[in-house]
Amino acid sequence: MKRYRNGEVWDFENQMPVAAGAGDVILGLDGGTTSTVCICMPILPFSDPLPYPVPVLARAVAGCTNHNSVGEAAARDTLEQVMAEALAKSGSNRSAVRAVCLAVSGVNHPTDQQRILDWLRDVFPSNARLYVQNDAVAALACGTLGKLHGCVLIAGTGTIAYGFTEDGREARAAGAGPTLGDWGSGYGIAAQALTAVIRAHDGRGPHTMLMSSILGKLGLSSPDELIGWTYADPSWARIAALVPVVVCCAIAGDEVANKILFDSVEELRLSVKAVVQRLGLCGPEGKDSFPLVMVGGVLDENKRWDIGEEVIKCISKDYPGAVPIRPKVEPAVGAALVAWNFCMKESLENAFKS
């Protein structure tokens, strides 16, 4: 991969005049394990509710930016590249950037946050506000239109549940990657399915339709070849791409596939429950209302075996006040709205002081 250590990625700023009438902008970035999206949004006038659709000047897409998956340097290069592309496409440049919110998977600890902030500070003008969050924060905000309150459940290649109280406390569950037990994720579901094939083949587990379906999908002739296939490429997304095969087998009545999906529902429910309990989002009686934002390919609706719907059913039994939201804007817009909310709050506070 090309590296942009010397800042060539920003060369467009010298070659392209800023469009007449262009105003200040906000960058919102959603960096996942499979792909990364950056959007450029104009500074919105303070209004409640927000204008809908949320205005977006430009959108750029890149690959994985989880440093745990691709490494620190590659993640940084891709982040810089996709932000530069979004700015260039919107006819703007860095001097117009009022705020940036990078919501990136793999940000699990204040040191992760600080490491990204350190280089980000060198990229943008000193008056730009910079926020670095776990990508779950953008996912929550795309359901709540920037308000950090409630719980989001993400289940795509990976999975995490993340929540905020209205007074700013936060908690998370799962999001620790495949080695550390994210069994409800797309990767988790697919790895369980691959495992079921191996176990059926070597006599440790029951016969399953997953065997012919997965081998057919991958063009392999024997389960023994699955071992080589699995370790030929360590990408988590490549494994997770088998989820639709598992869903098809479950719909066709395969018991092993059905068990895997029900186990995944239970895992996802446990993650949400852990966050809701720790934050007390459901109130002392367990019945308070809170947003429950559902994001990610595993939770997409309109399938005959609807994992997201099953999770909502379980959670609604546990917490009748949970308000399920399937967001209409994408997480990158959520990230931009988080930055915009922070800026707005700061302006209001400053107005009060003066």
Add this chain to the structure above:
Amino acid sequence: MKRYRNGEVWDFENQMPVAAGAGDVILGLDGGTTSTVCICMPILPFSDPLPYPVPVLARAVAGCTNHNSVGEAAARDTLEQVMAEALAKSGSNRSAVRAVCLAVSGVNHPTDQQRILDWLRDVFPSNARLYVQNDAVAALACGTLGKLHGCVLIAGTGTIAYGFTEDGREARAAGAGPTLGDWGSGYGIAAQALTAVIRAHDGRGPHTMLMSSILGKLGLSSPDELIGWTYADPSWARIAALVPVVVCCAIAGDEVANKILFDSVEELRLSVKAVVQRLGLCGPEGKDSFPLVMVGGVLDENKRWDIGEEVIKCISKDYPGAVPIRPKVEPAVGAALVAWNFCMKESLENAFKS
């Protein structure tokens, strides 16, 4: 890592005269996911039982040679290097090699075998007999002194059960690596323990002593840091090295750690059972005698929580004819004895023909 593509690894043959009286030799190699051992053995006279201890001229040690873990080229380089070292140390060279048995983890399919045989053929004289096997074969043979009959259970960083009938049929279970459900392995045990720490921390699982013990062992201050630690290095052996911490916690009475170890015993039992059933090693009445060879760090005896002993207890209930063997020679010697057995059989057959 240095690459030996041009054969410099064999330069010693031009510089070192072969020792006077040096005879023909056999190379036995045991290539695991953590380390690789190659021994050089003189051709033994045909005798039953074998001389004990088995004579070994030289021994060389190297790192991982599982191509699924380190890649094809690195695995080949390490294999050539460690064989050259064993030959050089024994004062011999390739012209004296009568047979080679490479028993390497990651050999799961005839195509894996053929790929290794292809380059091995170019390394050794044309009259040398070459055998490529899964490393489980060497482990079985080190318990049975070269005879391929019975079942071996290996549980180190990885795990596999492998068996042979006296008439040459073979079967295996597990051995598919961590993504594909080798839950009874050292990696499996340690990954479950790490997962239990994350789950206790985020509220999905019960409190466990594993948290303070593992963080203490790794010098980390918070479970959040475990995520970065886990993905900083994809080596399976590094994770598996936490098994002793799990055993200590189980001995101290921690329920989560105990459950992980009992689950691992059950997984290992299932693997052995699958092989024994498929091969009919226990005979039609289920009571025939067969060797059950136990190999690998997870099964080492003399611990107060003895995983191997627990597995033997379970298997003996299933199959009273199972004869547990804890081998006294190492698997690399087993590999050499496999090669020696093959050579002996061939000579006998030729003697009959003439």
